[in-house]
Amino acid sequence: MTGFLLRPESDPAWPAKRLAEARAVIADVAHHSDHLIRLACKVLARHGEGEEEREDARRLLLIVDARRPLRARRSDADDAEVRR
Secondary structure: OOOOOOOOOOOOOHHHHHHHHHHHHHHOHHHOOHHHHHHHHHHHHHHOOOHHHHHHHHHHHHHHHHHOOHHHHHHHHHHHHHHO
16 A cells, blocks of 8 residues: 555546555455554545445444554544544
8 A cells, every 4th residue: 555645646546546455455454454454444434436335344444443452542532632
């Protein structure tokens, strides 16, 4: 997933490439870090093609987050509050 952070305005295929990368991570979830899986789930939950794909991504995100220690989840929640 090389292009998540930078969006070259000159590349109209950028969104499709990011969705393809996110789908590839989810398809091979056993070989990727939880952080990368969470990122892919967030992309698909927000920009997936259909409601089923977006809902599946939200469910997987819940499962991955449930595996994390409570302390790490609290830290993410604190970070989210700061960004608001």
